[in-house]
Each structure stands twice: as C-alpha cells, then as structure tokens.
Amino acid sequence: MTRKTILALLLAAYFQVASAQNVRVFPEHWWAGMQTNQLHLILRSNDSLFGQGxxxxGYPGVAVRKVTPFSNGRYLAVEVSLDNSVQPGNVQLVHARNGKKTIVSWPVKARKGIAGKDFARGISGADLIYLLMPDRFANGDPSNDRVAGMWDQSLDRKDYYARHGGDFAGVIRHLDYLQELGATALWMTPVMENDMPDRTEHGYAITDHYRIDARYGGNEGYRRLRDSLQARGMKLVQDAVYNHTGTYHVIVNDLPEKDWLNQWPAYTGTSAREQALFDPYASANDKKRMTDGWFVKEMPDWNQRNPYVANFITQNAIWYVEEFGVDAIRLDTYMYNDLAFANACNAALLREYPSISLFGEVMVQHSPNQAFFTENHIATAFKSNLPAVLDFTALFNGIFPALAQEPGWYTGIVHLYNAMAHDFLYRQPEKNVILLDNHDLPRFFTRMDGNLARQKMAYTWLLTSRGIPQMYYGSEVLMAGDTKPDGLVRLDFPGGWPGDAKNAFTGEGLTADEKSMQDLVKKLGAYRKKSPALQTGKFMQYTPQDGLYIYFRYTEHQTVMCAMNTTKAARKIDIGYLSERTGGFTAARNVVNGREYSLREPIVVPGQEMWVLELK
Incomplete structure (x- = not known):
C-alpha cells in the first residue's frame, strides 16, 4: 500500500468521524436491561441531505427495525430494539448515503443503581419537600455565574428578572439547613438548559432536553448534588415540563416536521379553562384551545399526538430518572398536556420504576376539577392514571379562607373541613402534595397581611395534615411578596450571597418574628421525622365548632391531636365529644413547647393558635 493510499484512507476516516461529530442522537445514550427497550432514536445532522440515508x-443485541425520514432533510427517526442479551458498549450506527458511510456512536451503558433503593424511591407522607429556585437560593460557585456562549449574560441581583447566580454548589453547601427544617426531599424548579435571551431564572423554557444548565453546574454538578442528597438519605424531585418547550430549542428552531408543534395561524394562548376537558356540554373548539393553545409566546406547545414527539418526551423522562437518580417527578402544567399522552407517559415511567412518585400541577379552584386529573372515583369517560396532584384546592378553598375569613356557617374554618371531606373523590388522597405557596403564587405571609399568628397556624397545619407537605424557600423566615410582578415571590434567600445583611442560615440579622417562625418549623419538622402518626397515620376530623377545628393523626401506637383555634377568643376542647379518639388516654403533651395537660381537665386553646398534642 502506497503512502498516497494510506493518506487517502486516513483522510477518509477523519472526514467520517468529523461528520459523525455533527450528528446528535436523542436520547444520547441508553442502558442495558431496561424495560423500555424499543426506542425511537432521533438523529439530527447539519447535512441537509442526511435524511436521504x-x-x-451490527452491534449484538441491537436491531434497527425501521428508518423514517422527515421533510426536514437533516433528521432521521431510527427505531431500534435492545434484547436481553445486549451488553454495555458503544453501538456503531452506520449511516450510508450514495456510497458514503458515517459512523455514529451511541453508547449503551450499564445500570449503576437499583431502582427503589438507590433512586426512584418515591416520596410519601414521611417526607417533607423543600422547593427552591436554584438561581435564587445560594451562590456557591461564582465561576459559573456567566457562561460564555449562552444568550442570557445578565447578572444583576437588583433586577428580579435577571439571573442572580445561585447554583447547585450553593444548595449543597446548605443541605444541613434543609435537614434542620425537617426536609427530606429537594424539589428545584427545572434545571435543564434554558438558553433563552432573558427570563431564564425560572427554568421552564427548556432549550436542550439532555443538558443540565451550565450556570447551575451542568450535568456533573447535578450528579454531585444527587450524591450529596443520597449520602444524607434525602431524595431528589425533578420538575419536568412535558407540555411545552422554549422558542430557542434546537428542534423548535429546525422542526423535523411542522406537526411537531401545535400550530396556529397566529399566536393562540391556551384558554386555561380545564372544564372543557370534562364538561359534558363542551365544544370541540374549547377542548382544542385548552390543550393545543400555547402557555405563553416564548413556550411553544408540543403536539403530543405525534408519536415521534410523544416518544421523544417519554424517553427523555425515563432517561432523566436513570441518569440522575431522580426519586419523584413533579409534572408541570399537567392539565394542558394531551391526556392520552399523559397517561401513556405515566404508565411507561411506572412500568420502569414502580416505586417512583408522580404528582401533577393542576392549579384549579374546585375539588372535582382537580380530582379529574388524578386517580379518582368519578364516573367519567377519561380515567387518569396519575397517582397524585399538588393539592391547590386544599390551599385555595381550604387553609386560605379558613384563616382569612371570620368563622361562620359558610365561612372561615369550615372551608378547610370541607376541603378535607372532598377526599372521597380521590383514590389515594394521602399521596397529594399540600402547600401554602410556591413560585407562581403570592407568599402566604403576604396573603395573611403579615399576620404572624396566622402564618404559624398555616405551617402547623401543613406539617400535620394528611398528604405530603411542600415548603417554599424562605417562607419559613416570613419572606413576603405578591405575584404582581411574579419576580417579587422569587427573591433571593437571605444569606445565600456573600455580604447579605440578613442570613437565615445562621440566624444573623433575623427579626424576632422571623426567628420565631423558623424555630416553629424546625421543631415541627424534627417532630414529624420521628412521628409515625404524622408520617403515615390515618386522618380523622371533627366538625368545626365556634371556630375551633380538631383533627387527629393516628396509628395503632401513636395518636396526635391537632387543634386550630381561628377565633380571637380562647376555646375549650370538649374531650368527651372526642372520646372516639381520646378514649384510653389520660394526658397530652404539646410537641412544640413540651407542656403537659391532663385529659381529665379542660384544655383551653388560646385565640389564633394551633396546638399539636401527642396523647398519652
């Protein structure tokens, strides 16, 4: 072989590899031994004729079943199957066109963890979720505050729409604090790459489904956070967005086919009227507007009826659990998804990870509307398989009016009683996630007009009621803010940045009220960690009397009585009327201040207080 021939072969090999480097595969790798072993790989190249190939x-155990081109010549859909014999390694996908072959490497990896043990463990009433926005919690690594090549280069803490520099390193640094509050699970707003020109602080306009945002620490930083959580026995909740994406997403900017998105002649937003999906009198136009309308202009709506789109999203959902050790998934804007797709995606995740928890964001005002989107006892044509939802109706129609209104026959605390009574609609109401506020809602302290007593009652309810409690960062130190504009409910956590005048992590600079609130959360959080009654116990409530609402959490071995007095006057607990749950006990201990009371004597709860009493 001549030197000229060798050089020609080397050049040919180089150009093949170079060409392969311009080919992106979604999902970018997979694992041997998965239940999900029939995949739609989407290959994208910069070559406009790539789709003609x-x-x-020839990789053992991997078979190409079908290759489908798209009208956009830069894409191919490659259906592959992985049988039980497949071993980890680099699968060589050979792309051939006009006699030219290009090798695309697609790794098949070995599974590292054990689902249900090392990840995908799920969450339950034994957990307390702490929700934070990583950009607004703590800056642990200033070197990634700005990342060259990304659109949004803002870094101005005075501008609540700019980036502020919070990251995974900052979260890791303060996991001790989360545990002091009693938190066992961490939920962050989406961490996938959001390479948009502005408003990237919230994370909901995803531009790359297989990259963690570099400004938080990237894929490796996310793994370090996961490892730090697992080392403490804590869990990781992913915020997943299936309904829409960002306008700067590579696929949105170069669609394989126009029908990958729900297209309209002009921008058309969703009606946000969920009633159209179950209303027996609803029009087809209303249903379409609800599901196919875009969330906002910057977030194009996926057409989940397209099987390639549906598979792209579902495979990505599974990939994230396996890749990053996710234990639970919060499903953003759940009611705007195509419901048949949502059921199929849920089923795929639960088939792969039977112990994982899924709970959807269904921000509605009424219990039947909310229950429709989860497993329920309602006789409707569509039956959801979603195990749980964020319980907004317990907030909107329960705890908020219970504390904001004067008690009456139809007002005040009776609303919370009614909200809990509506649990008959759900198959598993104990899986619902209860909350007081989040990044889309006014801070609860603001809704309570800065009333500390009401804030304390609300948090006492949150940490003792049925369901899985979710706290929003900073509310435990009375962070305030309304949603007009929404940046006011997404301010920086005090102490997360060097030089902050107030530090909630150490207590430096906190007011007496802020410290008192934080101390209450810590005491209740610590108690519920060791209380089987509050974690997984049964729930029994009594009809409110004169503004006094009493409920019990109990197991065979522990009974906890919760008494909320929403009036300004003191109220006496009628122990005799509660004998169904108090019988056999002679004393009660206040779990917050340690005081003990005899059940043979009247127990009086002061006005605007809620007591948690363990019976003895």
Whole structure:
C-alpha cells in the first residue's frame, strides 16, 4: 500500500468521524436491561441531505427495525430494539448515503443503581419537600455565574428578572439547613438548559432536553448534588415540563416536521379553562384551545399526538430518572398536556420504576376539577392514571379562607373541613402534595397581611395534615411578596450571597418574628421525622365548632391531636365529644413547647393558635 493510499484512507476516516461529530442522537445514550427497550432514536445532522440515508448496525443485541425520514432533510427517526442479551458498549450506527458511510456512536451503558433503593424511591407522607429556585437560593460557585456562549449574560441581583447566580454548589453547601427544617426531599424548579435571551431564572423554557444548565453546574454538578442528597438519605424531585418547550430549542428552531408543534395561524394562548376537558356540554373548539393553545409566546406547545414527539418526551423522562437518580417527578402544567399522552407517559415511567412518585400541577379552584386529573372515583369517560396532584384546592378553598375569613356557617374554618371531606373523590388522597405557596403564587405571609399568628397556624397545619407537605424557600423566615410582578415571590434567600445583611442560615440579622417562625418549623419538622402518626397515620376530623377545628393523626401506637383555634377568643376542647379518639388516654403533651395537660381537665386553646398534642 502506497503512502498516497494510506493518506487517502486516513483522510477518509477523519472526514467520517468529523461528520459523525455533527450528528446528535436523542436520547444520547441508553442502558442495558431496561424495560423500555424499543426506542425511537432521533438523529439530527447539519447535512441537509442526511435524511436521504439509511442506518444499520451490527452491534449484538441491537436491531434497527425501521428508518423514517422527515421533510426536514437533516433528521432521521431510527427505531431500534435492545434484547436481553445486549451488553454495555458503544453501538456503531452506520449511516450510508450514495456510497458514503458515517459512523455514529451511541453508547449503551450499564445500570449503576437499583431502582427503589438507590433512586426512584418515591416520596410519601414521611417526607417533607423543600422547593427552591436554584438561581435564587445560594451562590456557591461564582465561576459559573456567566457562561460564555449562552444568550442570557445578565447578572444583576437588583433586577428580579435577571439571573442572580445561585447554583447547585450553593444548595449543597446548605443541605444541613434543609435537614434542620425537617426536609427530606429537594424539589428545584427545572434545571435543564434554558438558553433563552432573558427570563431564564425560572427554568421552564427548556432549550436542550439532555443538558443540565451550565450556570447551575451542568450535568456533573447535578450528579454531585444527587450524591450529596443520597449520602444524607434525602431524595431528589425533578420538575419536568412535558407540555411545552422554549422558542430557542434546537428542534423548535429546525422542526423535523411542522406537526411537531401545535400550530396556529397566529399566536393562540391556551384558554386555561380545564372544564372543557370534562364538561359534558363542551365544544370541540374549547377542548382544542385548552390543550393545543400555547402557555405563553416564548413556550411553544408540543403536539403530543405525534408519536415521534410523544416518544421523544417519554424517553427523555425515563432517561432523566436513570441518569440522575431522580426519586419523584413533579409534572408541570399537567392539565394542558394531551391526556392520552399523559397517561401513556405515566404508565411507561411506572412500568420502569414502580416505586417512583408522580404528582401533577393542576392549579384549579374546585375539588372535582382537580380530582379529574388524578386517580379518582368519578364516573367519567377519561380515567387518569396519575397517582397524585399538588393539592391547590386544599390551599385555595381550604387553609386560605379558613384563616382569612371570620368563622361562620359558610365561612372561615369550615372551608378547610370541607376541603378535607372532598377526599372521597380521590383514590389515594394521602399521596397529594399540600402547600401554602410556591413560585407562581403570592407568599402566604403576604396573603395573611403579615399576620404572624396566622402564618404559624398555616405551617402547623401543613406539617400535620394528611398528604405530603411542600415548603417554599424562605417562607419559613416570613419572606413576603405578591405575584404582581411574579419576580417579587422569587427573591433571593437571605444569606445565600456573600455580604447579605440578613442570613437565615445562621440566624444573623433575623427579626424576632422571623426567628420565631423558623424555630416553629424546625421543631415541627424534627417532630414529624420521628412521628409515625404524622408520617403515615390515618386522618380523622371533627366538625368545626365556634371556630375551633380538631383533627387527629393516628396509628395503632401513636395518636396526635391537632387543634386550630381561628377565633380571637380562647376555646375549650370538649374531650368527651372526642372520646372516639381520646378514649384510653389520660394526658397530652404539646410537641412544640413540651407542656403537659391532663385529659381529665379542660384544655383551653388560646385565640389564633394551633396546638399539636401527642396523647398519652
């Protein structure tokens, strides 16, 4: 072989590899031994004629079943199957066109963890979720505050729409604090790459489904956070967005087919009227507007009826659990998804990870509307398989009016009683996630007009009621803010940045009220960690009397009585009327201040207080 021939072969090999480097595969790798072993790989190249080629492989255990081109010549859909014999390694996908072959490497990896043990463990009433926005919690690594090549280069803490520099390193640094509050699970707003020109602080306009945002620490930083959580026995909740994406997403900017998005002649937003999905009198136009309308202009709506789109999203959902050790998934804007797709995606995740928890964001005002989107006892044509939802109706129609209104036959505390009574609609109401506020809602302290007593009652309810409690960062130190504009409910956590005048992590600079609130959360959080009654116990409530609402959490071995007095006057607990749950006990201990009371004597709860009493 001549030197000229060798050089020609080397050049040919170089150009093949170089060409392969311009090919992106979604999902970018997979694992041997998965239940999900029939995949739609989406291959994208910068070559406009790429779609005219064929794809084959000789890798043992991997078969190419079908290759489908799109009208956009830069894409191919490659259906592959992985049988039980497949071993980890680099699958060589051979793309051939006009006699030219290009090798695309697609790794098949070995599974590292054990689902249900090392990840995908799920969450339950034994957990307390702490929700934070990573950009607004703490800056642990200033070197990634700005990342070259990304659109949004803002870094101005005075501008609540700019980036502020919070990251995974900052979260890791303060996991001790989360545990002091009693938190066992961490939920962050989406951490996938959001390479948009502005408003990237919230994370909901995803531009790359297989990259964690570099400004938080990237894929490796996310793994370090996961490892730090697992080392403490804590869990990781992913915020997943299936309904829409960002306008700067690579696929949105270069669609394989126009029908990958729900297209309209002009921008058309969703009606946000969920009633159209179950209303027996609803029009087809209303249903379409609800599901196919875009959330906002910057967030194009996926057409989940397209099987390639549905598979792209579902495979990505599974990939994230396996890749990053996710234990639970919060499903953003759940009611705007195509419901048939949502059921199929849920089923795929639960088939792969039977112990994982899924709970959807269904921000509605009424209990039947909310229950429709989860497993329920309602006789409707569509039956949801979603195990749980964020319980907004317990907030909107329960705890908020219970504390904001004067008690009456139809007002005040009776609303919370009614909200809990509506649990008959759900198959598993104990899986619902209860909350007081989040990044889309006014801070609860603001809704309570800065009333500390009401804030304390609300948090006492949150940490003792049925369901899985979710706290929003900073509310435990009375952070305030309304949603007009929404940046006011997404301010920086005090102490997360060097030089902050107030530090909630150490207590430096906190007012007496802020410290008192934080101390209450810590005491209740610590108690519920060791209380089987509050974690997984049954729930029994009594009809409110004169503004006094009493409920019990109990197991065979522990009974906890919770008494909320929403009036300004003191109220006496009628122990005799509660004998169904108090019988056999002679004393009660206040779990917050340690005081003990005899059940043979009247127990009086002061006005605007809620007591948590363990019976003895």
């Amino acid at each position: 064929a794809v084959t492989t």
